[in-house]
Amino acid sequence: MPSSTFFNLPIDKQKKIIDAAQLEFSNHPYSEVSINKIIKNAEISRGSFYVYFADKYDLLDYLLSQFKNRIKNEVKRFSQEVNQQFKPLIILIHQHIFNLFKNEDNKKFLFNVIGYFQTHSEEEVLRQKDKLNFFNDHLELFNLIDVTQFKFNDKTKINKTIDISLAILKHVLYLTVTNNYNYQKSNSLLEEYLNILQYGYMEEQNA
Amino acid sequence: MPSSTFFNLPIDKQKKIIDAAQLEFSNHPYSEVSINKIIKNAEISRGSFYVYFADKYDLLDYLLSQFKNRIKNEVKRFSQEVNQQFKPLIILIHQHIFNLFKNEDNKKFLFNVIGYFQTHSEEEVLRQKDKLNFFNDHLELFNLIDVTQFKFNDKTKINKTIDISLAILKHVLYLTVTNNYNYQKSNSLLEEYLNILQYGYMEEQNA
DNA sequence: ATTGACAATTGACACCTTGTCATATACAAT
DNA sequence: ATTGTATATGACAAGGTGTCAATTGTCAAT
Numbered sequence: 001m002p003s004s005t006f007f008n009l010p011i012d013k014q015k016k017i018i019d020a021a022q023l024e025f026s027n028h029p030y031s032e033v034s035i036n037k038i039i040k041n042a043e044i045s046r047g048s049f050y051v052y053f054a055d056k057y058d059l060l061d062y063l064l065s066q067f068k069n070r071i072k073n074e075v076k077r078f079s080q081e082v083n084q085q086f087k088p089l090i091i092l093i094h095q096h097i098f099n100l101f102k103n104e105d106n107k108k109f110l111f112n113v114i115g116y117f118q119t120h121s122e123e124e125v126l127r128q129k130d131k132l133n134f135f136n137d138h139l140e141l142f143n144l145i146d147v148t149q150f151k152f153n154d155k156t157k158i159n160k161t162i163d164i165s166l167a168i169l170k171h172v173l174y175l176t177v178t179n180n181y182n183y184q185k186s187n188s189l190l191e192e193y194l195n196i197l198q199y200g201y202m203e204e205q206n207a
Numbered sequence: 208m209p210s211s212t213f214f215n216l217p218i219d220k221q222k223k224i225i226d227a228a229q230l231e232f233s234n235h236p237y238s239e240v241s242i243n244k245i246i247k248n249a250e251i252s253r254g255s256f257y258v259y260f261a262d263k264y265d266l267l268d269y270l271l272s273q274f275k276n277r278i279k280n281e282v283k284r285f286s287q288e289v290n291q292q293f294k295p296l297i298i299l300i301h302q303h304i305f306n307l308f309k310n311e312d313n314k315k316f317l318f319n320v321i322g323y324f325q326t327h328s329e330e331e332v333l334r335q336k337d338k339l340n341f342f343n344d345h346l347e348l349f350n351l352i353d354v355t356q357f358k359f360n361d362k363t364k365i366n367k368t369i370d371i372s373l374a375i376l377k378h379v380l381y382l383t384v385t386n387n388y389n390y391q392k393s394n395s396l397l398e399e400y401l402n403i404l405q406y407g408y409m410e411e412q413n414a
Numbered sequence: 415a416t417t418g419a420c421a422a423t424t425g426a427c428a429c430c431t432t433g434t435c436a437t438a439t440a441c442a443a444t
Numbered sequence: 445a446t447t448g449t450a451t452a453t454g455a456c457a458a459g460g461t462g463t464c465a466a467t468t469g470t471c472a473a474t
Binding site: 415416417418419420421422423424425426427428429430431432433434435436437438439440441442443444 | 445446447448449450451452453454455456457458459460461462463464465466467468469470471472473474
Binding site: 031167170198 | 367
């Protein structure tokens with residue numbers, strides 16, 4: 001979390017810093033993001049930066065939290081659009097994220113959201129817990145869907161189904177990015193995955 | 208890939224370097240891994256390091272590839288143990304990885320394998336493509352399972368089912384690590400997820 | 415207007431990084 | 445012994461981070 005000093009800053013100045021940070025994070029992997037470059041672009045001093053943010057990680061955390069909130073609000077709208085239907089909601093979320101990819105700046109930044117393997121110590125993982133749970137904990141889809149469409153009405157089971165769907169979404173986004181799929185390809189891939197989840201891969205035993 | 212110079216080194220010296228690297232990667236996030244510490248522990252000069260490896264990333268890549276090969280071979284054994292049955296194989300892989308977690312050194316290092324969100328530029332993602340696909344491309348489970356247990360016999364559909372299962376496995380491992388679950392908890396979680404995937408979340412329409 | 419108290423800003427500083435390269439060394443083959 | 449080739453070295457340039465004593469800005473109270 002940025003310090004209160006940061007939030008006391010005039011909005012223009014805040015924005016200038018965030019823009020500079022977003023630019024830098026868009027063009028460099030985390031380990032190569034240079035605070036020097038950011039403060040140069042934002043025209044603030046080294047000392048000020050460290051009053052506003054604890055470190056580079058704190059800054060990234062803030063950027064991501066802004067992004068999360070934006071998506072979360074949009075997902076609320078979507079759930080109404082599709083009458084709380086589960087699969088269509090996931091597909092709409094996918095479409096929305098895909099559209100964000102069209103903006104070059106977002107595209108680069110969005111690699112955060114897709115996420116992939118990286119080396120970290122245990123402390124680092126725990127520190128990042130909040131960030132990691134982005135898809136799973138922060139979207140809170142359970143309250144946005146009609147639960148009667150599931151064949152079980154156990155809340156934990158429904159939540160697990162949501163977890164799997166979001167894991168699938170993440171996987172599809174990852175494939176899309178690395179193979180540069182277009183929307184049609186990406187979407188049909190997602191639907192194929194979701195179809196398998198919907199009816200399972202094995203015949204139910206009616207003994 | 209390390210240079211041929213590295214592979215020409217006496218095995219003892221290679222091992223000393225790899226051990227020092229593994230230690231460092233186990234105790235620090237990628238961005239904080241210090242080559243200085245590694246060469247100090249391995250008792251080689253700065254110059255030598257850069258003859259052996261292109262950079263820090265090249266080193267990590269090599270460490271991971273070794274790890275991958277180890278798991279891959281073990282998975283082959285497992286598939287025989289469980290008569291090529293799909294779900295039991297996934298559960299056995301999970302058990303195996305969980306056991307690796309008991310070794311403190313492996314535990315820390317294994318965070319690579321679980322993977323999570325991190326900021327990277329597009330170039331970086333492409334560079335890491337090989338590393339990223341670890342679970343999905345490198346285990347090549349299709350050839351290790353009995354395909355008659357699926358209700359469809361379309362190869363791409365079976366492969367997608369495998370993808371989903373591995374995404375679930377990854378998710379469970381992530382939850383296990385961040386919440387410090389014991390094996391029983393972790394395993395039952397995995398089975399619950401896999402059960403949903405097995406029979407789906409919706410009743411099949413027999414119109 | 416001036417004061418005083420507190421908030422915000424600054425940049426030099428100490429201490430760390432990485433990747434390079436000219437030089438030194440080892441050692442095998444002639 | 446000499447030559448050639450592979451390997452090893454560490455000082456160096458260039459750049460990074462986080463800190464802190466000193467400075468400047470702001471604004472309410474006098």
